[in-house]
Amino acid sequence: MKFLKINTFLILSLILFSNAKIADKNNHIEANVSSEVGTYTFAIVPQFHSQSLFRIWNPIIQELNKETGLKFRLAGNSSFLGFENELKNGKYDVAYVNPYHAYMAYNAQKYEAILSDTEKKVQGILVVKKDSKDDVKSLTNKEVAFPSPNTLASSIMLRSELENKFKIKVRPQYLKTHTDVYMNVYKGNYSAGGGVERTFEKLSPKIKNALKIVHKTEKIPAHPIVINPRVPKDVRAKIIAAFIKMGKVAKTKGLLQKIPVENITTTKQSIYKNLLFTASL
Helix, strand or coil, X not given: CHHHHHHHHHHHHHHHCCCEEEEHHHCEEEECCCCCCCEEEEEECCCCCHHHHHHHHHHHHHHHHHHHCXXXXXXXXXXXXXXXXXXXXXXXXXXXXXXXHHHHHHHHHCCEXXXXXXXXXXXXXXXXXXXXXXXXXXXXXXXXXXXXXCCHHHHHHHHHHHHHCCCCCCEEEECCCHHHHHHHHHCCCCCEEEEEHHHHHCCCHHHHCCEEEEEEEEEEECCCEEECCCCCHHHHHHHHHHHHHHCCCHHHHHHHHCCCCCCEEECCHHHHHCCHXXXXX
């Protein structure tokens, strides 16, 4: 049974990034963008491992296909840096991204934020093992894990506040996902790690109860869905209408809550342009 479970996860991972080219050198998964006529790529920022992303997003994409009468497929990259590079190069038609990516993608390719969660704000957290000191300054010159250099709340803002608010220097170590950060702090590989509350809340009770939050950053706008300017306006309108409808029906609202998104609504790119002061740190 264990062997079957492992292989099931492997299959799900391969499905999530179907039609991908895998380069062993950098463990890079390069999505073929709009490789099928009439098919749009929908990429997801890799906060979690690909198996988890597939479980959360595949039902949502299926519902999006049904509501719009169009065809979308999941795409992406297993690493934050790979994802960012492909976003910068305009490889995705639609993407669910963090606030920094929304700012970056607009500057690089004129992607525009179209949907986000009005109920939630993103807040960076710094976690340590439960038996560690609560004093953030005790992390001076220690190795601290972050998902990526360019995740806004869980990395950029945390590093900025450690330096400017607490007046300390740490040695950043960049891993792949929030889950990787939490697990490595749990195992004692790093003194502390950066994440956000919503990914922390998804941890198993065993891991979560062995960690504690010692600092929270200021709150910033939630992760948006952004769209490439090459996507026709009528398709854009159908995507927006479909997600708004999903947010109003109990069954599909439950799917969005797994992202987690509580109240999805339209948003404006100007909200993310205002993050310039933070993203440039």
